[in-house]
Amino acid sequence: MKTLAELQAIRDRMKSQMASRGTDADDIRIVVGMATCGIAAGARPVLNAIVEEVENRKLTNVKVTQTGCIGMCKLEPLVDVIMPGSEKVTYVHVTPEKARRIIASHVVNGNVVTEYTVDGEKA
Amino acid sequence: MLERAHILVCGGTGCTSGNSNKIYSEFQTRLKEQGLESEVKLIMTGCFGLCARGPIVVVYPEGTFYQHVKVEDVNEIVCEHILKGRPVERLLHSEKEEDGSLKAINETAFYKRQKRVVLRNCGIINPESIDEYLAYDGYKAYEKVVTQMTPQGVIDEIKKSGLRGRGGGGFSTGMKWQFAHDSVSDIKYVVCNADEGDPGAFMDRSLLEGDPHAVIEAMMIAGYAIGAKQGYIYVRAEYPIAVQRLEIAIGQAREYGILGKNIMGLGHDFDIELRLGAGAFVCGEETALLNSTEGKRGEPRQRPPFPAVKGLFEKPTLINNVETYGNITQIILNGADWFASMGTEKSKGTKVFALGGKINNTGLVEIPMGTTLRTIIEEIGGGIPNGKKFKAAQTGGPSGGCIPAELIDTKIDYDNLIAIGSMMGSGGLIVMDEDNCMVDIAKFFLEFTVDESCGKCTPCRIGNKRLYEMLDSVTKGTATMEDLDKMEQLCYYIKENSLCGLGQTAPNPVLSTLKYFRDEYVEHVKNKRCPAGVCKALVSFKIDPALCIGCTKCKRNCPVNAISGEIKQPHVIDASKCIKCGACLQGCPKNAIVR
Ligand SMILES: Cc1cc2nc3c(=O)[nH]c(=O)nc-3n(C[C@H](O)[C@H](O)[C@H](O)COP(=O)(O)O)c2cc1C
Numbered sequence: 001m002k003t004l005a006e007l008q009a010i011r012d013r014m015k016s017q018m019a020s021r022g023t024d025a026d027d028i029r030i031v032v033g034m035a036t037c038g039i040a041a042g043a044r045p046v047l048n049a050i051v052e053e054v055e056n057r058k059l060t061n062v063k064v065t066q067t068g069c070i071g072m073c074k075l076e077p078l079v080d081v082i083m084p085g086s087e088k089v090t091y092v093h094v095t096p097e098k099a100r101r102i103i104a105s106h107v108v109n110g111n112v113v114t115e116y117t118v119d120g121e122k123a
Numbered sequence: 124m125l126e127r128a129h130i131l132v133c134g135g136t137g138c139t140s141g142n143s144n145k146i147y148s149e150f151q152t153r154l155k156e157q158g159l160e161s162e163v164k165l166i167m168t169g170c171f172g173l174c175a176r177g178p179i180v181v182v183y184p185e186g187t188f189y190q191h192v193k194v195e196d197v198n199e200i201v202c203e204h205i206l207k208g209r210p211v212e213r214l215l216h217s218e219k220e221e222d223g224s225l226k227a228i229n230e231t232a233f234y235k236r237q238k239r240v241v242l243r244n245c246g247i248i249n250p251e252s253i254d255e256y257l258a259y260d261g262y263k264a265y266e267k268v269v270t271q272m273t274p275q276g277v278i279d280e281i282k283k284s285g286l287r288g289r290g291g292g293g294f295s296t297g298m299k300w301q302f303a304h305d306s307v308s309d310i311k312y313v314v315c316n317a318d319e320g321d322p323g324a325f326m327d328r329s330l331l332e333g334d335p336h337a338v339i340e341a342m343m344i345a346g347y348a349i350g351a352k353q354g355y356i357y358v359r360a361e362y363p364i365a366v367q368r369l370e371i372a373i374g375q376a377r378e379y380g381i382l383g384k385n386i387m388g389l390g391h392d393f394d395i396e397l398r399l400g401a402g403a404f405v406c407g408e409e410t411a412l413l414n415s416t417e418g419k420r421g422e423p424r425q426r427p428p429f430p431a432v433k434g435l436f437e438k439p440t441l442i443n444n445v446e447t448y449g450n451i452t453q454i455i456l457n458g459a460d461w462f463a464s465m466g467t468e469k470s471k472g473t474k475v476f477a478l479g480g481k482i483n484n485t486g487l488v489e490i491p492m493g494t495t496l497r498t499i500i501e502e503i504g505g506g507i508p509n510g511k512k513f514k515a516a517q518t519g520g521p522s523g524g525c526i527p528a529e530l531i532d533t534k535i536d537y538d539n540l541i542a543i544g545s546m547m548g549s550g551g552l553i554v555m556d557e558d559n560c561m562v563d564i565a566k567f568f569l570e571f572t573v574d575e576s577c578g579k580c581t582p583c584r585i586g587n588k589r590l591y592e593m594l595d596s597v598t599k600g601t602a603t604m605e606d607l608d609k610m611e612q613l614c615y616y617i618k619e620n621s622l623c624g625l626g627q628t629a630p631n632p633v634l635s636t637l638k639y640f641r642d643e644y645v646e647h648v649k650n651k652r653c654p655a656g657v658c659k660a661l662v663s664f665k666i667d668p669a670l671c672i673g674c675t676k677c678k679r680n681c682p683v684n685a686i687s688g689e690i691k692q693p694h695v696i697d698a699s700k701c702i703k704c705g706a707c708l709q710g711c712p713k714n715a716i717v718r
Contacts, residue, residue, distance in 0.1 A: 001380025004266060004387055007257060014258030017164075020184040021129055021247060032209045047127065051162065056127030063184040064127045066208025 004096060009120045019060040026084050028062045028107055030054075033078035035069035039077035042095070048094035050079070075118065081106055114115045126164035128205060129183040131343075133246065133330055134169030136364055137324070137486075138177040142194060143167075146178055148241050150195040155494040157201055168256075169333015171246035173233055174486035176216055180363035181228075181246070188228045190216040203653075225297050232502050233484050238465065238491045240473045242447035245333030250368050253375040256336040262381055264452035265343050269389045277348040278304055283453070285461035285471035290316055290407075290444030291522065291624075293470075293537040299441065302431035303349040306439035311351035313342050314416070314435060317358035317365070318400055318407035320519030322571060324551035327445035329487050331365035332451075334401060335372035339382070339395060341451035346393040347443050354395040357412050361402045369397055375462075404575035404601040406702055410443045411577065422579045423623035444549065447474055470536035480506050480517075480553040490535070497531045500554060510555040515639070519548025520566040522628035524635025525561070544635045560657035562647055563639040565632045566594045572629040583626025586617040590630060598658040600651035611637060622638065659703045662718045668693035670715035677716060711712030 002010075008015065032038070032047045056060050072078065075092040079099065083090045089112050093104055098116055105111045114120040132138075132147045142516050147167055153531035154160045171179045186330060187210050189200065196214055203209045219228045228234060239245075248255040256262075268277050282297025292397045303311065316336060319327040331338060342354040358366055373395055376382040384392045394653040398416045400406045406415045409426035413435050434440025450472055454462045463471045468494040476499070479485050483505035490499065501504065515525040518535075524545035526533060533539055537547050550589065555564065569591045578584045614630035614637075621627045637644060646652050653661040666677070666686075673691040685701045688694030696707070708716050 001383075001385070001388065004389075007262065007266075007379070007387065010254050011257045011260070011263075014254045017125060018129075018248075018255065018258050019132075020127070032208070034206065039207070048162065051125055051127040065184050066206075068207055068209040088360070 011014055012107075016055075016060045021062055028084065029061075029082040030062060030064045030107070031080040031081075031082070032064070032066050033068070033070060033076055034066035035073075037069055037073035038076045038078065041073075043077040045096050046077045046079065046094050046099050049099045050103065052081065057103070057108065059103075059107065068099050083107075083110070089117060092118050092121060124316050127162050127184075127414070128713045129164045129166060130200075130205070131166050131168045131183070131246065133169075133171050133177060134167035134250075135174070135177075136362075137170065137245065138179055139364065142179040143178040143574070145191055146180065146197060147192050149194050149309035150201065151200050153201040154205070154710045158204055159201070159205060163205055166249040167251070169245040169250050169485055170242075170329040172237075172242065172329075172487040172489075173216070173484060175484050176486075179246075181208075183639065185210070186228055188216045189214040232505060233486075234489075236494065236503050237435070237496055238473050239489050240453055240465075241330060241337075241446055242333070242487070242489050243453070244337065244345075244527055245329060248334065249337055251371050252334055253336060253372065253379060253381075256334070260452075260456060261336055262387075263598050264455035265347075265381075266387065266389075267455055267564055268344050268347055269386075269391050269467060270314040274348045277344065277455070280459050281348075281454060284450075284454045285459075285466075285469075286447065286450055286454065286462065287470065287537060288444055289446035289450075289474065289549065291519070293547055296443065299431060299443070300345065300348055302429070303351075303439055303441040306432055308439050310353075310436075310440055311346045311349055311437045312440040313349065313351045314413070314430075315342055315353040315354065315356040315445060315448060316407060316409065316412060316442055317356055317362075317445045318412060318574070319359065319362075319445070319549065320402075320404035320407040320520075321549055321551045321555050322568075323479045323709050324477045324520060324549055326487060326550045328362050328365050328650055330445055330449050330475070331362070332368055335365075335368045336376070337452060338445055338448045339369075339372055339376055341380070341448035343386070343393045344393060344455065345443070345448070347391055349439075351441065352392045352394070354393065355398050355416055355435070356395060357398045357400055357406075357416055359402045359406075360399040366397065366399065373397070397456040403577070405577045405625050407621070408625055410623065414442065420577075422577045423625075424623070446550070467534065467536045468691070469538055474535070474547065474550060476550045478550040478552050478554070481511065481556040481559070482554040483508055492536045493534045495532050495534055496526060499552070500531070501536070504554065505690055507554065507556050510642040511558065514555045514557050514559060515561065516555065517553040517564065517568075517632070518551065519546040519554075519628075519631070520551045521572045522546065522624065522631055523548045523551075525555075525564070525639060527639040533652040538585055540690055544631075544638055546631070546712075558655055558657070560598075560653050560655040561643050562594065562597050562653075563634040563655075563657045565636045566591070566598060568632040569594060569629065572678055574627060576625060576629075580620075580626060582617045583622065583629065584622040586613060586621075587626065587629050589613065590617065590633065594615055594633065597647050599651070599660040600647060600658075602648050604645070604648055607637070607641075607648065620689075656718050662697055662703055663702055664696050664703060664705075664707060664716060664718050666694050666696055667715045669718055670713045672713055674712060674716075676710050676712070680706045680710055682706060 079091045180189040286296040287293045294374040406421040415421040430440040475489045671693040
């Protein structure tokens with residue numbers, strides 16, 4: 001027999017697993033470029049790293065999706081972070097390590113990692 | 124690992140018959156092929172409602188809604204959408220905003236005016252996973268009543284919500300629970316009526332297929348409220364998917380200690396068993412259902428005593444419909460006031476309808492009580508196919524009546540429907556257009572009830588049979604005007620003298636079509652003409668020689684060689700051979716064939 005506490009633990013665990021099944025305007029969206037150019041440049045491990053990080057940190061208000069080619073192939077892998085109420089931030093040449101830092105700094109704490117953006121790279 | 128995308132494949136009966144099982148296994152294969160099986164979750168859900176566009180597949184987190192998906196399309200969805208994030212445009216169920224962007228699915232005409240209370244989990248959770256049900260506050264309402272409310276407190280809350288039975292009668296659910304509670308007995312029962320015998324209705328089936336735990340939890344709450352430890356779900360064997368999912372759900376609940384003794388360690392016992400019916404309409408009538416559950420012949424009992432006093436195995440029994448139970452957990456969790464804020468003065472909450480017949484979006488819809496028929500047909504239903512005109516809608520199935528086009532602005536609730544001579548019924552809503560003959564419709568429903576009458580009482584067994592014969596003579600052009608009056612009298616006689624609801628309501632389709640479409644009956648009787656061209660005995664097919672170009676198409680289409688004529692010469696139909704199938708009409712390029 002499951003106790004009340006055990007049932008609640010199942011609810012909590014399942015809720016975070018199923019969070020992606022609702023669409024809420026307040027959600028943070030992370031979009032990974034996954035066209036042929038993105039995949040060739042290593043977008044798959046980036047995507048996996050992001051999903052892992054979102055899970056480990058139990059970020060139930062974050063939706064990870066992919067998109068196709070946006071025409072800046074030489075900057076791939078590209079990752080967009082869209083926080084509700086603010087402009088989209090595009091990160092370029094993302095690696096799994098960079099992705100983890102983007103989540104820790106930008107998604108969790110709201111500080112854009114400027115050095116990974118197009119303008120930041122140039123500077 | 125957390126799955127980044129969820130693919131939901133509809134496993135309702137409609138989509139299953141459209142091969143969604145194969146679509147599911149094809150997804151399994153293709154995801155594996157691409158090495159995606161650990162990042163993507165694949166789920167079979169219950170009904171999404173838009174059955175006309177099935178099989179349906181929805182991909183989250185984007186909420187992309189794919190329609191008419193075929194097994195061959197799966198690879199493209201996996202390789203394009205799942206791998207590269209490019210939705211497969213040609214399969215999208217989409218409506219565009221004015222600026223050309225895609226509307227969110229909840230903003231499309233079919234879903235926008237709906238309010239999903241009972242169907243909240245259908246098409247969202249995996250009905251075969253108790254964990255997914257738990258994630259959406261599953262079994263929390265039960266926990267709340269047992270830990271925080273008295274049985275009388277539960278009953279008061281249900282009364283206050285204004286919930287009325289969704290099985291047809293519309294009796295106050297709270298009152299019914301009170302009667303069962305007040306009956307003194309050491310043994311009581313909770314029964315769920317999942318017989319759903321109305322032709323064209325599939326609300327209850329869809330709820331059981333899509334969210335079986337919601338019904339189980341509600342029955343547990345009812346058990347606590349009235350003091351019962353045993354529940355029965357009476358479901359027809361013709362619903363194999365619903366039966367299977369119920370069996371799985373009951374098994375999982377027992378495994379978790381949610382059904383059985385000392386549930387969740389809270390000291391309350393409750394268990395549920397299934398009883399399979401053989402699919403007789405009369406077994407949906409509550410007393411016949413009780414007989415059948417006991418293993419006896421499915422014939423109604425005299426009432427009173429009502430089941431709340433003397434029901435299953437002669438013990439006090441609460442019997443409610445599937446959809447009625449579907450509302451209970453939400454009333455407990457969100458409060459009676461929340462529930463009562465939806466609907467009209469005397470009909471609270473929402474109602475699920477199975478939308479069928481001459482309508483573009485056939486499927487399952489849940490609307491707030493008080494929504495007009497116009498909204499259902501023109502907006503949610505997407506109008507009538509082929510530019511035809513709306514003629515009438517039948518609610519309440521064989522026990523109900525029709526709503527003619529001039530009453531299309533009627534607000535749908537229990538009392539308004541009764542006032543115009545129809546009834547809510549369990550939720551079948553069949554739309555008819557100008558090509559439907561109303562006499563023929565009445566005959567169709569009466570033929571059904573004659574067939575399904577159990578034969579126990581004479582008014583129903585013989586009265587309805589005679590009524591059917593009279594209707595038949597109208598459709599053959601052999602009835603007289605006096606017959607119409609006699610028919611009406613017989614209708615009232617049957618209604619007043621039958622033993623159970625089957626006979627008491629069987630004449631309703633005849634009475635309501637006589638009321639709103641009497642001119643159509645008169646046309647059959649006086650002029651021997653069926654205005655809609657449906658009643659075979661009254662139509663004859665002719666070829667207009669002035670229009671016929673002698674293309675020979677009709678001659679080739681005719682299955683009985685009743686058409687003759689030389690090429691480029693006007694053709695003729697031999698009336699003695701013609702079987703009036705209408706095959707010649709199709710394909711005539713000049714509309715030269717008249718009936
Ligand atoms: C001929 C006949 C068929 C019925 N079929 C059903 C049915 O299929 N499902 C149902 O819930 N109620 C059906 N009913 C209504 C039941 O007798 C009963 O009123 C209902 O189960 C009560 O539940 P409720 O108060 O939750 O609506 C039928 C009644 C009659 C007279």
